[in-house]
Structure formats: C-alpha cells, structure tokens
Amino acid sequence: MTERPDFSHFVEHLGGGVARLNLAVDGVTCAACMFEIEGGLSRVPNVARARVNLTNRRVAVEWREGALDPASVVDRLKELGYQAHPLDPGRAERDEEQEARLLLRCLGVAAFAAMNIMLLSVSVWSGNATDITVEQRDFFHWLSGLIALPAAAYAARPFFRSGVHAVLSGRLNMDVPITVGVLLALGMSVFETLHHAEHAYFDSAIMLLTFLLAGRYLDQNMRRRTRAVASNLAALKGETACKFVGDEEVSEVPVAAIKPGDLVLVRPGERIAIDGTVNDGRSMIDQSLVTGETMPAPAEKGTSVYAGTMNVSGTLRVRVAAAAKGTLLDEVTRLLENAVEARSHYVRLADRAASYYSPVVHGTALVTMLVWVAAGASWHDAIIVAIAVLIITCPCALGLAIPAVQVVVSGALFRAGVLLNAGTAIERLADADTIVFDKTGTLTLPDSEVINATDIAPNVLALAGRLALASRHPLAAAVARAAGAKQPFEGAIEEPGQGVRADCNGVEVKLGRPSFCAAETLAAAVTDGDPEASAIAFARGHERYVFAVRQRIRPDAATTIAKLKQQGFAIEILSGDRNAAVEYVARSLGVADFRAGMTPAAKIKRIEDLKHQGRRVLMVGDGLNDAPALAAADVSLSPVTAAHLTQAAADAIFLGERLAPVAAALGLARRAKRIMRENLWLAVVYNVIAVPVAICGLATPLVAAVAMSGSSMLVTANALRAKRVAEGRG
Amino acid sequence: MEVLIYLVPMALALGLLGLGAFLWSLNSGQYDDLDGAAWRAISDDDER
Numbered sequence: 001m002t003e004r005p006d007f008s009h010f011v012e013h014l015g016g017g018v019a020r021l022n023l024a025v026d027g028v029t030c031a032a033c034m035f036e037i038e039g040g041l042s043r044v045p046n047v048a049r050a051r052v053n054l055t056n057r058r059v060a061v062e063w064r065e066g067a068l069d070p071a072s073v074v075d076r077l078k079e080l081g082y083q084a085h086p087l088d089p090g091r092a093e094r095d096e097e098q099e100a101r102l103l104l105r106c107l108g109v110a111a112f113a114a115m116n117i118m119l120l121s122v123s124v125w126s127g128n129a130t131d132i133t134v135e136q137r138d139f140f141h142w143l144s145g146l147i148a149l150p151a152a153a154y155a156a157r158p159f160f161r162s163g164v165h166a167v168l169s170g171r172l173n174m175d176v177p178i179t180v181g182v183l184l185a186l187g188m189s190v191f192e193t194l195h196h197a198e199h200a201y202f203d204s205a206i207m208l209l210t211f212l213l214a215g216r217y218l219d220q221n222m223r224r225r226t227r228a229v230a231s232n233l234a235a236l237k238g239e240t241a242c243k244f245v246g247d248e249e250v251s252e253v254p255v256a257a258i259k260p261g262d263l264v265l266v267r268p269g270e271r272i273a274i275d276g277t278v279n280d281g282r283s284m285i286d287q288s289l290v291t292g293e294t295m296p297a298p299a300e301k302g303t304s305v306y307a308g309t310m311n312v313s314g315t316l317r318v319r320v321a322a323a324a325k326g327t328l329l330d331e332v333t334r335l336l337e338n339a340v341e342a343r344s345h346y347v348r349l350a351d352r353a354a355s356y357y358s359p360v361v362h363g364t365a366l367v368t369m370l371v372w373v374a375a376g377a378s379w380h381d382a383i384i385v386a387i388a389v390l391i392i393t394c395p396c397a398l399g400l401a402i403p404a405v406q407v408v409v410s411g412a413l414f415r416a417g418v419l420l421n422a423g424t425a426i427e428r429l430a431d432a433d434t435i436v437f438d439k440t441g442t443l444t445l446p447d448s449e450v451i452n453a454t455d456i457a458p459n460v461l462a463l464a465g466r467l468a469l470a471s472r473h474p475l476a477a478a479v480a481r482a483a484g485a486k487q488p489f490e491g492a493i494e495e496p497g498q499g500v501r502a503d504c505n506g507v508e509v510k511l512g513r514p515s516f517c518a519a520e521t522l523a524a525a526v527t528d529g530d531p532e533a534s535a536i537a538f539a540r541g542h543e544r545y546v547f548a549v550r551q552r553i554r555p556d557a558a559t560t561i562a563k564l565k566q567q568g569f570a571i572e573i574l575s576g577d578r579n580a581a582v583e584y585v586a587r588s589l590g591v592a593d594f595r596a597g598m599t600p601a602a603k604i605k606r607i608e609d610l611k612h613q614g615r616r617v618l619m620v621g622d623g624l625n626d627a628p629a630l631a632a633a634d635v636s637l638s639p640v641t642a643a644h645l646t647q648a649a650a651d652a653i654f655l656g657e658r659l660a661p662v663a664a665a666l667g668l669a670r671r672a673k674r675i676m677r678e679n680l681w682l683a684v685v686y687n688v689i690a691v692p693v694a695i696c697g698l699a700t701p702l703v704a705a706v707a708m709s710g711s712s713m714l715v716t717a718n719a720l721r722a723k724r725v726a727e728g729r730g
Numbered sequence: 731m732e733v734l735i736y737l738v739p740m741a742l743a744l745g746l747l748g749l750g751a752f753l754w755s756l757n758s759g760q761y762d763d764l765d766g767a768a769w770r771a772i773s774d775d776d777e778r
Binding site (some may be wrong): 035067101105116136 | 734741742744745746748749752753756761762763764765766768769773775
C-alpha cells in the first residue's frame with residue numbers, strides 16, 4: 001500500500017502543453033523557506049517553473065504536459081521537510097480574486113485622476129486668490145472634467161452597482177448616499193463650468209472615490225487572505241481514499257475525485273473520508289465527530305457510515321453514496337437548511353447607520369435649498385449650496401469608519417488564531433452574552449490520551465509505545481504518543497481486533513485488549529469509577545500493565561471558561577454523548593448547566609429557547625450534529641478539526657489545541673464594536689461642524705477637500721488604535 | 731501663459747504613463763504576493 005496517490009484530478013491544463021499544480025504548503029513562514037522550496041523544486045527534472053506565494057502559503061509548479069507525476073512534487077517537498085497537498089482553489093476564491101483585481105484597478109484609476117485634478121484645482125484656488133483669468137479657469141475646469149468624468153464612470157462602478165441594487169430592493173446602504181453625492185457633484189461641476197463659475201467640485205468627487213476604494217480594497221484583501229489560509233488548512237488535511245479500480249486492486253485518490261457508486265477500502269485506524277454504506281466487513285466505528293458519542297458503535301454490511309468517523313478495528317469496504325433518506329446525515333442537512341433559512345437577517349451596523357444617515361442628510365440639503373430660496377436667493381444659488389451640503393456630508397468618514405476597524409480587527413483575530421468566515425461575524429460576536437459549547441472535540445481534543453502514564457515505569461512505557469507503532473488502532477496511537485515512540489518493533493504481528501505481539505530479546509510482548517493480554521481483572525481495577533476511560537493492556541512475559549485512555553480536555557479549557565464566566569457570559573454544554581461522560585467534563589470545568597444525549601433537533605430547540613429569553617447565543621461546536629445548531633445560533637465558532645459541513649456553517653474557525661482563541665475572539669469583537677461606534681460618532685461630530693459651514697454657503701472646493709481628507713484620516717487613525725489595544729492586552 | 735500648451739499635455743501624459751505602468755504591473759501579477767516580493771527584492775540569488 002505504499003503506492004503513490006493519484007493527484008491528476010488537481011492538475012490544471014494551461015494552453016501550450018503546460019500543466020500546473022497548486023499546492024498548499026505547511027510551514028512556509030519566511031523568505032528562507034521560499035528560496036529553499038523554489039531551489040529544491042527547480043532541481044526536480046522536468047519542472048519548468050516553481051513559484052512560492054508567501055502571502056497565501058502556496059506553491060505553483062508548472063511542467064510540460066505528461067513529463068511529470070504530480071505526486072513526485074509532493075514527495076520532493078516532503079524530502080525538503082514541508083508537508084504539502086494539492087489544492088483546488090474553487091470557484092468562490094476565483095471570484096474574489098477577480099473582485100480584488102477590479103477594486104485595485106478602480107483604485108489605480110481613481111488615484112491617478114485625483115492627483116491630476118488636484119494639480120489643476122490647486123492652480124485654480126491660488127489663481128482665484130491672485131490673477132487667474134476666466135478663460136484660464138474655464139480651461140482648467142474643462143480639463144478636470146475631462147479627467148474626472150471617464151475616471152468616475154470607470155472607478156465608481158462598485159458603488160453604483162451596489163447602490164442601485166439596494167434601492168431596487170427597497171433598502172438603503174452606505175453606497176446610496178455615495179452614489180447620489182458623486183453623481184450630483186459631477187453634474188453640478190459640469191453645469192458650473194458651462195457657466196464660467198468660480199468653483200467646480202470635480203476634485204471632491206474623485207477624492208471621495210479614492211478614499212472609499214482604498215478602504216474597500218483593504219477590507220476585501222483581508223477577507224481574501226483569511227479564506228486562502230482556511231482553504232489551505234482544508235487541503236492540508238490531505239484527505240484521500242483507497243478506491244477499488246479492479247476486483248482486488250486499489251488506488252489512493254483524493255476525496256474530491258470520488259463519485260457516488262465507487263467502492264472504497266477503509267482500513268483500521270483510518271478516518272472514513274466519504275459517506276456511504278458498508279458493503280463488506282465488520283468493525284467498530286468511532287462516531288464522536290458526528291454524534292458526540294465517544295463509545296464506538298458496531299458496523300457491518302448495510303450500516304451507514306459518515307465522513308469524519310474513525311474506523312477502529314476491522315477492514316471495511318464501503319459503497320459511496322449521496323445522503324440517503326432517513327439517515328442522520330439527511331436529517332442534519334435538512335435541519336441545517338431550515339436553520340439557515342430561519343436565520344434572522346442581521347442588519348449590519350454600517351447599514352443601520354446608513355438608514356438614519358441618508359434621510360437626515362438628504363433632508364437637510366432639501367431644507368437648505370428651500371430656506372435659501374425663501375430668503376431671496378436664486379434657484380441656481382440655492383441648488384448649488386444644497387449640493388455643496390451633500391458633497392461635504394458625503395460619507396467619506398462614514399464609509400471608512402467601519403471597514404477600517406474591520407480590517408484591523410480581522411488582522412488581529414488572524415494572529416490570535418481565528419479565521420473569519422462571515423463578514424458580519426465581528427459585530428455579532430460582540431453582541432453575544434451566552435456561550436453554548438459542544439463537548440466532544442470542542443471542549444475535549446479530538447485525540448485521546450493515556451491518563452495513567454505517570455503510574456507506569458518509563459522503560460515499560462517506552463517498550464509499549466514502540467510496540468504500539470505497529471498498530472493503527474486509536475488506543476494504540478494514544479500509547480505511542482504518550483511514550484513519544486519513534487522506532488517501531490521489527491517483526492511485530494497485528495492480530496486484527498485483538499492487538500499486536502512481538503518478540504523482545506526472547507520474551508514475548510503483547511499490547512491490545514485486556515483479554516488478549518489476560519489482564520481483565522487489572523483492567524477493571526484501573527478503569528473502575530471512570531466510565532469514560534478505555535483500557536489497553538500490555539504484557540511482558542508474566543508482567544501485566546494496563547493503560548487507561550480517555551479523551552483529553554483542551555489544556556486551557558478550565559482557565560478560559562473561568563475567565564469567560566468572570567466576564568459575565570452564561571455558559572452551557574450541549575452534547576450528544578452519554579450523561580456520565582458529559583457530567584465528568586462539565587464538573588471538571590465548573591460548568592453547572594449541561595445537557596447530555598442531545599439530538600441535532602434538541603440542540604436547535606435549546607438554542608431557540610435561549611434566544612426567546614432574549615439571549616444572544618454563541619455556539620461553539622465541531623460535530624456534524626452541531627452544524628444545524630451553529631446555523632441557528634446568533635453567531636458560531638468551530639475548531640479547525642471540525643467536520644466539513646460544520647465548518648461551512650460556522651461564522652469563524654479557530655486554530656490549535658487551546659480554547660483561548662474563543663475568549664480572544666469575543667474580547668476583540670467587543671473592542672472592535674466599541675471603536676466602530678466611536679468612529680461613527682466621530683463622523684457625526686465632523687458633520688455637525690461641517691454642515692453649518694456648507695449651509696451658510698461657505699463650503700468651497702478647498703474647504704471640502706480639507707474636511708474630507710481630515711475626517712478620513714481621523715477615523716482611520718482611530719481604527720488603528722484597535723490594533724494597538726488588541727495587541728497590548730495579548 | 732502659452733507655456734501651458736506644453737506643460738498641461740506633458741503633465742497628463744506623465745500621469746497616464748504612471749497609470750499604464752500600474753495597470754501593467756497589476757495584470758502581470760506583481761501584486762499577487764506582496765510578502766514574497768518584499769523578500770525577493772533583497773535576495774542575493776540572481777539566477778531567478
């Protein structure tokens with residue numbers, strides 16, 4: 001079974017006989033790694049080009065079609081010390097790439113236009129104060145218009161599109177006042193230029209676009225980067241399956257290339273990568289990732305198995321199936337769809353601000369115009385003043401107030417090990433006051449651990465650990481980890497479903513079921529009183545030892561939960577596991593509120609109840625059975641080890657063994673929301689000062705330019721404070 | 731003020747040149763990996 005996996009599914013065929021493979025690479029952290037990988041790969045024969053992307057932590061390798069087996073690239077990277085796996089960037093990522101390029105092109109055009117128009121405007125302003133003639137001023141204004149109009153037609157498309165879309169669907173967002181402001185400013189400037197007026201506002205309109213595009217690009221860039229890292233992590237799990245290509249012949253292929261109807265071989269100790277039904281074989285299946293239940297369940301011909309579960313004891317042949325009616329997966333998918341549909345439409349802070357802002361500002365402009373007319377001004381002058389009010393209040397600062405904070409905080413979250421999935425997650429996290437945890441895989445770690453390792457002599461543990469390497473059973477893997485074993489035993493024999501035996505200097509050593517090692521009474525004594533623990537026995541000659549293995553609680557779970565409780569969060573555990581197992585974890589973490597044996601529907605029900613009590617619920621879970629509850633909660637987090645479907649339903653993913661990122665995410669989100677509010681108030685204060693100036697008809701283009709750039713810089717600087725505060729407190 | 735006839739087109743042409751250079755660099759993928767580019771610039775390795 002040392003055959004190379006077949007990665008042909010991931011190879012991109014570019015034109016001109018060139019093939020390309022994109023790989024996610026683990027451990028590329030610095031420039032040295034980048035040069036080492038590029039150097040190392042370029043020495044592989046037939047590789048035409050290898051290029052590392054240090055931002056995305058990816059490598060693109062190109063070769064002449066047919067000249068190279070893609071698996072050899074992965075092998076070479078392994079030799080260099082980097083774990084890598086091919087990756088398919090997927091549609092969503094490609095679309096975002098396009099969007100980023102469009103924003104950057106728009107930004108380039110807007111910045112070019114803004115600089116050139118400002119050059120002309122400064123000449124006009126200084127000329128107005130000295131000796132400019134009407135002809136010269138008109139010439140400069142026409143020139144400005146010549147640059148501004150095409151530039152705006154090109155660069156303002158993202159705002160126009162979203163603004164028009166919002167109005168058509170009967171909503172107001174920040175892009176509506178932006179669109180109105182830009183169009184009016186340009187229209188008025190053309191009209192004024194035609195009438196040889198002293199002021200034109202081409203510069204204001206284009207400068208506004210430049211600032212807003214910069215903010216929008218940064219926001220999108222941060223999100224794109226997070227997504228790239230998330231899909232790298234998914235690819236690096238390197239999920240492959242052994243597919244039958246003949247009667248007895250198997251080939252290792254990536255999971256993405258497996259279709260319903262295929263027959264797949266699942267060996268003991270392997271994670272099942274697909275959903276299907278057992279066609280042949282008998283085994284025990286650890287379904288903890290699916291149901292939260294930690295005790296393995298039996299599987300035989302006809303049993304449904306799910307992706308993410310672990311095959312514990314026997315070899316199985318599984319027929320791949322799409323989710324069949326009446327299975328757990330089918331129920332989870334149905335509940336998930338309902339929950340996503342029922343998810344109340346969260347109104348973002350920015351849109352809420354826009355819905356107040358727009359009517360107030362447009363109303364003020366209208367009133368200003370009417371008052372000026374009533375006071376005896378001409379319609380022309382009154383309209384000019386009203387438009388100047390709109391230009392000066394155009395939400396330059398408002399448009400940046402929230403994206404700037406989002407960029408800074410998603411960067412800080414990223415460094416804290418939290419990857420955001422949803423754009424509004426920060427605001428919703430900030431509102432949460434109740435945290436609901438799943439147990440298995442969320443409060444505990446996915447891998448189990450030997451709990452009595454210190455009771456056993458180190459040399460015995462080391463010997464058992466070496467023997468354990470011969471087996472793929474999860475309990476044996478726990479023993480091997482506990483012993484830190486690296487050297488496998490020569491000639492160890494595995495007896496399926498029983499254990500492993502070997503010869504150690506003429507003495508027989510055995511590791512396996514207590515009955516296999518004749519240590520039942522000792523095993524019963526060791527695991528007595530701990531319903532969660534499983535026993536694995538070790539025999540050397542006549543000596544008997546028993547290891548108790550159980551799921552390990554995340555190392556900092558107790559301190560994190562204590563801290564969250566102290567901050568005033570209500571905490572609850574909802575688990576699909578047995579009562580005894582849940583109670584043990586709840587008690588050791590000091591959580592009084594726990595419920596065991598919960599089905600996916602029961603979890604949703606509990607969350608709905610909490611929401612009806614007016615609580616804002618954060619759900620943290622990893623199992624397939626948690627996915628609907630994650631979608632039903634106000635906001636949700638998943639560990640990176642979670643099932644695919646679950647990760648997709650979560651608002652954010654946290655990395656690593658520790659639970660601390662959950663607390664960090666909540667802290668950062670609350671701080672972010674506070675600074676967002678501050679920024680909105682700063683924008684209000686700015687308007688309170690600027691609007692009267694404009695109403696009095698004193699808002700010349702020079703005043704508008706200074707006011708806009710000043711307020712934009714103020715809110716951006718305030719947003720950067722989020723980073724300083726966040727990092728200062730860890 | 732006749733000098734404007736030369737200066738204004740020149741200023742615009744230079745600006746457009748800059749814009750063109752930016753769009754070209756964008757399309758040739760030079761903004762795809764800003765972290766990596768920063769390091770490549772100071773690499774002693776000239777074979778690339």
